[in-house]
Every structure is written in structure tokens, then in C-alpha cells.
């Protein structure tokens with residue numbers, strides 16, 4: 001039997017419409033319009049696309065979008081001056097700097113400059129620490145999106161064996177923390193893990209975020225497992241010369257024959273990233289105004 005295909009695009013559309021309802025309520029009941037500021041340094045083409053999608057999505061749900069495009073040679077001093085201004089602006093509830101930044105800038109220092117209460121990427125040391133210690137964190141968007149997809153698949157995640165391949169600050173570590181907080185037994189595997197295939201085979205929930213196209217093979221998947229593919233690699237299209245196609249970290253054709261449920265690439269995890277960014281902006285806005293953040297949009 002082939003696996004159920006988890007439709008991340010439809011799920012993300014639902015999250016976005018929930019966000020739009022909350023925006024309406026914040027406006028009507030409290031006179032507050034949530035605002036999201038996105039900072040892009042340089043002209044990386046993929047980042048330009050993501051930033052324009054973020055702007056469009058922000059406007060569509062009724063929030064204010066503040067786009068700041070800075071030249072590639074922007075100094076750290078000038079970038080930080082902008083972040084300081086956004087930190088102090090009460091109409092801005094969420095701030096993010098699109099990654100990657102040019103080489104002369106440092107991602108860690110940039111994130112550290114953003115007020116943790118407005119860090120809607122959930123990347124600051126404060127938010128990572130809050131997540132690890134069970135506090136009210138803003139959670140990194142892609143792992144939050146994966147958690148939402150997984151919670152919709154299972155009545156409860158409690159007691160599930162979860163294996164996350166990848167240990168980045170942006171994804172693997174927060175994903176592991178989220179699954180742990182939902183009472184999974186979590187293994188974070190990585191490039192030095194011995195017998196990775198064997199480790200993966202014990203997972204009820206297998207989350208692949210290695211950044212290596214189709215590395216996870218069908219025989220790494222436990223029959224019936226739920227597979228979440230976070231990878232996005234652009235490769236030459238096999239049938240359309242001169243064109244490219246997106247593939248994930250999981251060999252989909254093989255894994256779909258073994259898994260119980262699986263996210264495709266594209267159309268699986270990817271769309272959840274921007275939906276959760278909007279959700280985090282609502283959360284940040286509510287907290288900034290002494291209101292409770294909507295349960296369904298948080299971890």
C-alpha cells in the first residue's frame with residue numbers, strides 16, 4: 001500500500017486563514033494591526049523570491065508588511081541601526097533578517113541584535129533557551145510547521161520514536177526540542193551518526209533535514225512510519241533539458257511504498273514555513289499587548 005501524501009500546501013492555507021481571522025479580531029476588538037518587518041541584505045535570487053512571498057502573504061492576511069532591502073555591501077553598523085529602529089517601533093511586532101546574509105555579516109550576531117520578543121524566526125539564544133526549558137518561546141518557523149503537520153497526523157505524539165536527521169540551529173535542534181516537549185523519544189542523528197539507516201529504521205516519525213538530495217532511501221523507513229521531508233534541492237530536470245526540479249532529502253518513489261504518510265517536495269513542509277511566520281507574528285503581537293496567543297498557532 002502506498003503512503004498517504006500530506007498536503008502541506010492545503011494545511012498552510014488553513015493556517016493562513018486562521019491567522020487572517022485573528023488579525024481581524026485584533027483590529028476589531030483592540031485596534032491593533034500586527035506588523036512584520038523583513039530585512040533582506042543583498043540580491044540573492046532565491047532570497048528575493050522568498051521575501052516577496054513573505055510580503056504578499058503578510059498583506060493577504062491583513063497585517064502590515066515592512067520590507068527593507070539593503071545593498072549587499074551594507075555594513076554591520078548600518079544593519080544594526082535598522083534593527084534597533086525596528087526593535088523600538090511599536091507598529092512592528094515581528095522582525096526577521098532573510099538568510100543567507102553576505103559573507104561579511106554574521107548571522108548569529110544579526111539574530112542577537114533582534115529583540116527576542118520580536119524574533120519571529122525564533123533563532124535567538126533567548127528563544128532557543130525558552131524552547132529548551134519549556135518557556136514561552138517564539139519557535140523557528142519550519143520546525144513549528146512540521147510539528148503542526150505531525151500533530152494533525154496523530155491523536156498524540158506521546159511515546160513515539162522520533163528520529164530527526166540534521167542538527168542545525170534553524171531546524172534540527174528546535175525540531176528535536178518540540179518533539180521532546182510532545183513526549184516523543186527523540187534521536188537527533190547527523191553526518192557522524194553510526195549506521196544511520198539502522199537508526200532511521202526504528203523511527204515512527206522520521207524527519208529528514210540533511211540537505212542532501214534523496215539521501216534517505218526506502219529501506220531506511222520503518223513500514224507505516226510518518227516521514228517529513230524538509231530538504232529542498234534544485235537539480236536538473238530529468239525529462240526537460242535546461243529546466244530544474246525540486247527534490248527532497250528523501251527518495252520519494254521508494255519511501256512512499258513503505259511509509260504510512262509522507263510529505264512531498266514541493267508542497268509539503270515548504271509552504272508551512274511562511275504560514276508559521278505569520279502565526280509567530282500573531283503570537284508576538286498578542287504577547288506584546290498582554291493578550292494570550294492563539295493556542296492552535298503556537299507550539
Ligand SMILES: Nc1nc2c(c(=O)[nH]1)N[C@@H](CN(C=O)c1ccc(C(=O)N[C@@H](CCC(=O)O)C(=O)O)cc1)CN2
Pocket residue numbers: 050096097098099100121141142232246265266267268269270271272273274
Ligand atoms: N530568516 C530566514 N531565512 C531563511 C529561512 C527562514 O525560515 N528564515 N528559510 C529558508 C527560506 N524560506 C523562507 O525564508 C523558505 C523556503 C522554502 C519555502 C517553500 O515554500 N518551498 C516550496 C517550494 C518553493 C519553490 O518552488 O522554490 C516547497 O517546498 O513546497 C518557503 C520559504 C532559507 N532562509
